[in-house]
Amino acid sequence: MICPKCSAQTRQIKDGRTAAGSQRFRCKQCGCRYTPMPKDPGYDEEIRLQALTLHLEGLSLRLIGRLLLVNHQTVANWINGYANYLPADLPPSILEMAALDGDLADILALEEE
Numbered sequence: 276m277i278c279p280k281c282s283a284q285t286r287q288i289k290d291g292r293t294a295a296g297s298q299r300f301r302c303k304q305c306g307c308r309y310t311p312m313p314k315d316p317g318y319d320e321e322i323r324l325q326a327l328t329l330h331l332e333g334l335s336l337r338l339i340g341r342l343l344l345v346n347h348q349t350v351a352n353w354i355n356g357y358a359n360y361l362p363a364d365l366p367p368s369i370l371e372m373a374a375l376d377g378d379l380a381d382i383l384a385l386e387e388e
């Protein structure tokens with residue numbers, strides 16, 4: 276392993292895993308932590324959680340995919356992966372936030388296309 280910050284190649288130790296399950300490392304030269312190979316570099320945990328939230332709101336996978344700019348098959352994979360464990364506290368619903376902004380009609384209009 277090579278530290279991305281100080282470029283040291285020695286004293287790189289394993290330092291647990293990220294929420295997504297990727298191996299994380301820590302440089303004992305400069306103390307920085309890094310993840311050399313993120314498991315799913317395209318999408319972070321937040322967008323997957325948003326997809327799940329929208330799914331729980333009853334939106335279709337295609338609509339979720341369109342809102343989050345993710346392939347709907349990818350969304351389906353995420354939701355299948357989450358099927359066994361639903362987090363206790365979901366973040367504020369995107370639909371609720373959209374309703375406050377007055378964009379809910381726009382979102383629902385999308386569905387009817």
Ligand SMILES: [Zn+2]
Pocket residue numbers: 278279280281282283302303304305306307
């Ligand atoms: Zn370092």
